[in-house]
Amino acid sequence: MARTDERFRGAYNQLLDYCDDLSVGDQLPAELTLAAHLDVSRTVVRAALERLQSEGILNWDGRSKSLLREAKATDRLEVKFQQISPEELEHQFLNWILRFDVPPQTSLNVTELARKFGVPAYGLQEFLASLSRMGLVRRRAKGGWELVGFTRDYAVELSDFRMMMELNAISHLLALPDEHEIWSRLAELEVAHRKLAEEIDDRYHDFSVLDEQFHTAIGSVVKNRFVTEFQKVITLIFHYHYQWDKKDERERNLAAIGEHLDLIEALKTRSEDAAMKAARHHLTTSKQTLLSSLRIHALS
Numbered sequence: 193m194a195r196t197d198e199r200f201r202g203a204y205n206q207l208l209d210y211c212d213d214l215s216v217g218d219q220l221p222a223e224l225t226l227a228a229h230l231d232v233s234r235t236v237v238r239a240a241l242e243r244l245q246s247e248g249i250l251n252w253d254g255r256s257k258s259l260l261r262e263a264k265a266t267d268r269l270e271v272k273f274q275q276i277s278p279e280e281l282e283h284q285f286l287n288w289i290l291r292f293d294v295p296p297q298t299s300l301n302v303t304e305l306a307r308k309f310g311v312p313a314y315g316l317q318e319f320l321a322s323l324s325r326m327g328l329v330r331r332r333a334k335g336g337w338e339l340v341g342f343t344r345d346y347a348v349e350l351s352d353f354r355m356m357m358e359l360n361a362i363s364h365l366l367a368l369p370d371e372h373e374i375w376s377r378l379a380e381l382e383v384a385h386r387k388l389a390e391e392i393d394d395r396y397h398d399f400s401v402l403d404e405q406f407h408t409a410i411g412s413v414v415k416n417r418f419v420t421e422f423q424k425v426i427t428l429i430f431h432y433h434y435q436w437d438k439k440d441e442r443e444r445n446l447a448a449i450g451e452h453l454d455l456i457e458a459l460k461t462r463s464e465d466a467a468m469k470a471a472r473h474h475l476t477t478s479k480q481t482l483l484s485s486l487r488i489h490a491l492s
Contacts, residue, residue, distance in 0.1 A: 201269040202312070203232045204240040206303045208263040209313040211249065213336045220250070220257040229303065268314060276310055281319055284309055286328075286425060300329065300337040326425050344483065351479035354426050357419055358410060358475060362467050365413045365459065377409050382456050389449050392442060399445035406452055444481060451477060 207230065211220070220226065220241075227237045241257065244250035247267060251258045276284070300320070306313040320337050323329050327346065332338050340346075368374055384402055388395055411423045451474035458466035 199232065200236055200239055203230045203236045204243055205268050206230050206313055207240045207244065208267060209302050211259055211263055214259050216259050216261060218259050222255070278319070281309055281311055296340060296343060298339045300339055302337065326422065347482050350426060351482060353422065355475045357423070358407070359468060359471060361410050361414045362471055363464070365410060366462055366464055366467060368413060374409065374413055378456055378459060381406055381409060382453065385449050385453050389446065392446050396442040396445045399448065403448065
């Protein structure tokens with residue numbers, strides 16, 4: 193197989209990721225084991241091992257394959273991936289976490305996850321590094337990554353942080369002129385909320401999408417890179433929690449619609465006291481609902 197072949201390049205980079213979890217002097221497993229791990233043929237594995245040896249990363253002598261040095265970013269080969277966007281990767285990964293497909297403290301296999309989400313392994317490494325700032329994953333002491341997961345403590349801290357961010361956004365919103373686009377957007381959302389309330393018996397499961405749109409609209413008035421970064425994970429988590437607990441779903445969603453409408457009405461009157469009171473009430477209720485939803489996963 194030619195060295196310029198994309199399959200070889202992808203396998204070679206995955207083998208570098210595998211070596212990232214090793215220490216200098218450690219042995220790599222047999223070729224068959226590596227072929228199964230990388231999902232390639234033994235021919236591709238041998239070509240990748242030869243490249244590692246020529247680059248001084250590996251000493252390959254018969255069955256002995258010992259790591260000589262840690263890989264650098266410049267050791268990687270360019271691969272043209274038909275990959276998903278960073279935004280889609282974030283959505284899929286958080287979706288994976290929030291559906292509780294894996295428990296907290298699970299070791300994350302970068303090679304397997306890169307294949308799962310259709311991204312290069314180095315791109316997933318960069319994504320995990322950015323996600324670690326949100327506290328959902330962390331680096332292991334001996335290399336690699338570990339899923340911290342969505343716990344009760346995380347839910348409490350996230351809810352409290354959400355309260356601060358959204359109250360700040362409401363202060364910004366109330367200061368905006370009448371011609372600002374947020375007012376027409378709130379008018380549209382008010383109509384959508386009233387329509388959903390009228391059709392609640394058949395459409396109560398649609399509330400999670402409307403909730404996401406509503407809180408995203410309020411947060412959009414604040415132009416702050418740090419708020420933007422955390423707003424994405426906050427929005428997605430509070431979007432999904434409506435799907436975790438189906439008990440009394442219609443009643444809970446109808447009550448939340450009423451709380452949204454109370455906040456919209458307070459915003460329309462430009463009363464900061466009324467708006468803050470309505471927002472605190474709704475966000476407190478939302479926090480309690482989130483914690484209650486976690487009980488079905490034995491996390492609360």
